[in-house]
Amino acid sequence: xxxxxxxxxxxxxxxxxxxxxxxxxxxxxxxxxxxxxxxxxxxxxxxxxxxxxxxxxxxxxxxxxxxxxxxxxxxxxxxxxxxxxxxxxxxxxxxxxxxxxxxxxxxxxxxxxxxxxxxxxxxxxxxxxxxxxxxxxxxxxxxxxxxxxxxxxxxxxxxxxxxxxxxxxxxxxxxxxxxxxxxxxxxxxxxxxxxxxxxxxxxxxxxxxxxxxxxxxxxxxxxxxxxxxxxxxxxxxxxxxxxxxxxxxxxxxxxxxxxxxxxxxxxxxxxxxxxxxxxxxxxxxxxxxxxxxxxxxxxxxxxxxxxxxxxxxxxxxxxxxxxxxxxxxxxxxxxxxxxxxxxxxxxxxxxxxxxxxxxxxxxxxxxxxxxxxxxxxxxxxxxxxxxxxxxxxxxxxxxxxxxxxxxxxxxxxxxxxxxxxxxxxxxxxxxxxxxxxxxxxxxxxxxxxxxxxxxxxxxxxxxxxxxxxxxxxxxxxxxxxxxxxxxxxxxxxxxx
Numbered sequence: 001x002x003x004x005x006x007x008x009x010x011x012x013x014x015x016x017x018x019x020x021x022x023x024x025x026x027x028x029x030x031x032x033x034x035x036x037x038x039x040x041x042x043x044x045x046x047x048x049x050x051x052x053x054x055x056x057x058x059x060x061x062x063x064x065x066x067x068x069x070x071x072x073x074x075x076x077x078x079x080x081x082x083x084x085x086x087x088x089x090x091x092x093x094x095x096x097x098x099x100x101x102x103x104x105x106x107x108x109x110x111x112x113x114x115x116x117x118x119x120x121x122x123x124x125x126x127x128x129x130x131x132x133x134x135x136x137x138x139x140x141x142x143x144x145x146x147x148x149x150x151x152x153x154x155x156x157x158x159x160x161x162x163x164x165x166x167x168x169x170x171x172x173x174x175x176x177x178x179x180x181x182x183x184x185x186x187x188x189x190x191x192x193x194x195x196x197x198x199x200x201x202x203x204x205x206x207x208x209x210x211x212x213x214x215x216x217x218x219x220x221x222x223x224x225x226x227x228x229x230x231x232x233x234x235x236x237x238x239x240x241x242x243x244x245x246x247x248x249x250x251x252x253x254x255x256x257x258x259x260x261x262x263x264x265x266x267x268x269x270x271x272x273x274x275x276x277x278x279x280x281x282x283x284x285x286x287x288x289x290x291x292x293x294x295x296x297x298x299x300x301x302x303x304x305x306x307x308x309x310x311x312x313x314x315x316x317x318x319x320x321x322x323x324x325x326x327x328x329x330x331x332x333x334x335x336x337x338x339x340x341x342x343x344x345x346x347x348x349x350x351x352x353x354x355x356x357x358x359x360x361x362x363x364x365x366x367x368x369x370x371x372x373x374x375x376x377x378x379x380x381x382x383x384x385x386x387x388x389x390x391x392x393x394x395x396x397x398x399x400x401x402x403x404x405x406x407x408x409x410x411x412x413x414x415x416x417x418x419x420x421x422x423x424x425x426x427x428x429x430x431x432x433x434x435x436x437x438x439x440x441x442x443x444x445x446x447x448x449x450x451x452x453x454x455x456x457x458x459x460x461x462x463x464x465x466x467x468x469x470x471x472x473x474x475x476x477x478x479x480x481x482x483x484x485x486x487x488x489x490x491x492x493x494x495x496x
Contacts, residue, residue, distance in 0.1 A: 013079035016098060019068060022082065026067050028094050031059055032162065036089055037067055039164035040120050040128055041081035043074055045178040049168040053156065056165060080119040084109040088125060090416045123178045123186075126205050131163040132333065133199060133346065139163050145192040150175065184209045198347040204402060249446050250361070250485040255291035255321040258311065259283065262328035264298050266340050269329045277427035278367060282325050285435040289442060289487040291323065301337035305351050312356035321361040321485060324352060327431070330368025332416055345410065345477065353405045361485055363447075364410045366477075367428050369419045410477035411451060421463065421472050429461050429472055430454075438487065446484040451476065 017025075026034065035056060042048045051073075055066040071078040086095055087102075087109045095102050109118050117125050134142065143166060147153045154169050170176045170189070177185035186206045193203045261279040263272050283293050292315070296307055311322065326348070329336040334344040345366070352362050413420040413430035422428040437453045445453075455474050462471045 013083045016100060017079045017082055019071075021098070022068055022071070023065055025082070025086075025094055025098075026065050028097070029067075029091075031056075033089060033091065034059065034066055035162045035164050036128060036131070037082065037085045038070055039168070040085040040088060040124055041070070041074075041078065042121075042124065042168075043076065045121070045124065045168065045171045047172070049165075049172040052168055053165060056160075056162070077119055084118055084120050088120070088128065092415070092417065121178055123184050123206070123209050126202060126209070127167055127178075128164070130193075130199070130202050130206075131167075133202060133344065134163070134196075135342070136161075138196060142192060142196075145195070146170065146175065146189070149188060198344045198350070200350050201346050201405075204405075250320065250483055252289070252321045252361075252485050252487050254319045255286065255289065255323065255487075256311075256315055256319045257282065257286035257291040257293050257323040257325065258307070259293070259295045259325045260299055260304060260307070260327065261295060261297045262299065262326075262336070262338055265329065265336070265338055268340055269336060272327070272329065272422065273424040274422050274427045275327050277425065278327050278422075278431040281427060281431060281435045285438050285442075286323060288439065288489055290489075292319075298338040300339040301341040301343050304337050304343055305347060308348060308351035309354070311352065312354055317356050317360055319360060321363065322352075322357065323363045323365065324348075325365045325367070325431075327367045327428070330366070330370055330420070332370050335366060335368045349405070349408065349410070349478070353408055355404045358404045358406060360407065361481065362408045364408075365431075365434065366410065367413045367420060367422075367431050370412065370414050370416045406480055406482060408478060408480045411454075412475040412477050414472055415475040418472070419470075421461075421465070421470060429458065430474060433457050433461070442487040443489040444486075446486050448481070448484050 029037065035052075038052050038055065042052070051070070055064075055069060058064045058069075059066045067082075071082075083105060087105050092102050095105060116122060131139075139161070143163075146166075150173065157166055157169060160166070167176070171178060174185075176189050177183065186209065190203060190206060193199050193206070259279050259282055261275055263275050265271070279295060283295065287293055294315070296303075299307065308324065311324075326335055331342055334342050334347070337343050348364060352364065411434075413428065420428065420430060426432065433454045437450050437457065441450050441453060458472055458474050462469055464470070
């Protein structure tokens, strides 16, 4: 698919998408992406199962335009919904072909904010995140739990692996409820979700909707007069807006930096040459700011989670700030342990965010691929030593105190779905930039300003892998810092 239109950053969806362009978009989507898009753009979830299942059956028998069929029957605001759904799916390849800046769309629709949606039902967005968080065996286990509650479960779904279709069926039989008037019922689902170790954040979000505790506008009307409304764009621009409002920047006098350096893997994943350079660079950088440094290498999944869970036990909580730096191969939504098991970001967050550390600033820095997509550019220097942190072929606990999740921040080396670049001798681009910016500005600027400098600097990085020029864009995954902070040098830094 290729479009010749010159899209301006703030074009409305109706000037960017029409049915002909949607037809081209649909050609670029896999069947699972089509089902996800349909699931997100549905207006009336109570009666949607049969219509969406029929479209699914149609798509299985012939090359059909099932999204177009749906929007023709439900024309209200479909353009905005499609663009927002593509943002939530993080399908940057399609967005790029639309000649639209993903950054501008990301800012407009703010898909990374879990409790906000502009045109799409925010509970559906949460349920989509649930689908993406479960692996195949976990999905089957969840389905078995729910089928045990519903003995007459629809037999049409016996051979269907798409969890979104099952969810629509749950809504039809009123096992769960999503409604326009925000009368949501997730009680039966939540009792099963809390059995899964890695779904705490999603469970907490769904419980908020269940109890109507959310204070962010859930269906995106700009200019709302709701006194509890906080527009996510202001959250996205918090580094600038909040800087003027904060009375105090917290100085960091006592910090702990834990580095998990995954170099060697069992079989499928390549040795991460250059990672020791990253580890040494991080250690040198944080030592200069007076941090206690702890380094662990080649941890298996159980060891990694135990190390994270026992931070407070092993090191106490008498420090101002914790940096947890994880250097590894990755997949969309997580990292790979040395025994080649998936460790989700939510599992890492759950391990680090304990009540003992609720008053400690917790910063997680992830150097790892988050998918297989490479972001291409047309010019740049050639470097044959570049590789990626992915496969070599590049192909709930509702009763817990939510305060433990405060003062938490995740900074990712790349956005979801994309690879992360590493030089086999010099280390990864991302860690190089993080250390350089912190050494140069860490004792002069608030941390969040340093993060912005890293993101800006990374846009100037480019190189070649297998003859194709690549670029990389970091991402702020979670930001729950309630105040900014600034590092304090104990030695003179001279960065060359």
